[in-house]
């Protein structure tokens with residue numbers, strides 16, 4: 241039947257498209273798995289939250305928040321009013337999208353099992369992570385090396401791990417060893433692990449001309465929880481990202497993850513996109529649900545929206561004389577991507593969903609900035625691109 245076809249397509253691809261709508265539900269684990277041949281991303285490592293029905297968002301300052309929620313429209317300052325308006329505009333379609341999910345009983349039945357039953361990863365195992373952020377800052381950083389092991393025994397390479405383009409050029413997963421921990425590098429992928437101060441080195445170290453640039457900056461926000469996980473940077477730092485130099489001269493799709501702070505929306509529209517030479521084309525929404533399908537928090541909670549925005553823009557480029565101007569297709573607005581979140585601040589792998597909007601280049605060259613993981617065929621840059629590549633997050637096929 242039609243529904244079982246859709247479900248088997250979902251189990252294969254990790255993508256469930258709701259018919260005649262702008263809504264998809266995705267299983268990030270299945271999508272990540274397309275990057276690997278001998279390994280599988282472990283569902284229990286990915287889905288560290290939101291499978292326990294008791295789990296709710298609890299924040300230390302929830303009392304303060306409650307008081308804030310009670311504000312009437314008259315109490316809101318101008319910026320809060322704009323934010324509320326933005327939310328009110330998105331609200332009906334987010335509710336509608338969530339309605340589609342709640343009606344898809346067959347999908348809901350599968351969702352509960354996405355984490356799988358056995359071998360739930362212990363948090364102890366996960367906490368034995370190296371802090372690449374800290375190691376990269378010490379004076380010995382240039383001396384740290386990573387051992388790359390090809391599929392064929394005996395093929396080993398030892399290369400600097402920081403400020404160096406580390407490449408798996410093979411068409412197979414590669415195992416790597418760093419300070420006694422193992423990492424898995426997907427086929428035809430590479431990473432450059434450095435601070436923002438060295439991001440310009442990318443321009444010389446790798447073949448630029450990227451057709452798709454995904455960026456998830458460490459935006460500042462008030463959350464104390466966040467401060468424990470990774471350092472954040474003031475907005476103006478991101479003006480220095482070399483988007484123009486990284487982008488293909490004939491044009492590129494730029495996807496920027498946002499937080500819900502109104503100040504940030506202003507900054508991106510008025511300063512950041514213009515300084516990168518990017519025009520805003522469309523906004524996507526990532527709607528976050530628990531394993532039972534319910535939203536991870538109340539839709540109207542001002543400081544804890546259960547959704548985040550992804551702004552899509554085009555870098556139009558200068559165009560090369562010999563070629564026709566790039567064909568940039570209009571992007572459909574207001575697409576909604578629903579998934580169960582993984583670890584704190586981890587974004588779902590949306591690269592594949594974006595590829596249809598990438599200017600006509602095949603295969604597309606893709607880069608992720610501020611990445612914490614790697615993808616087959618992609619370049620990952622950030623101060624901890626190996627963060628989710630540790631072998632404990634994988635199971636052998």
Ligand code: SAM
Nearest residue numbers: 435436456457458470471586587610612622623
């Ligand atoms: N997209 C990622 C994911 O899904 O897991 C999350 C990215 S997180 C929002 C931002 C990243 O930027 C963190 O890994 C953080 O360590 C990194 N970062 C913070 N300051 C940095 C700096 N000065 N240079 C490079 N990366 C930095």
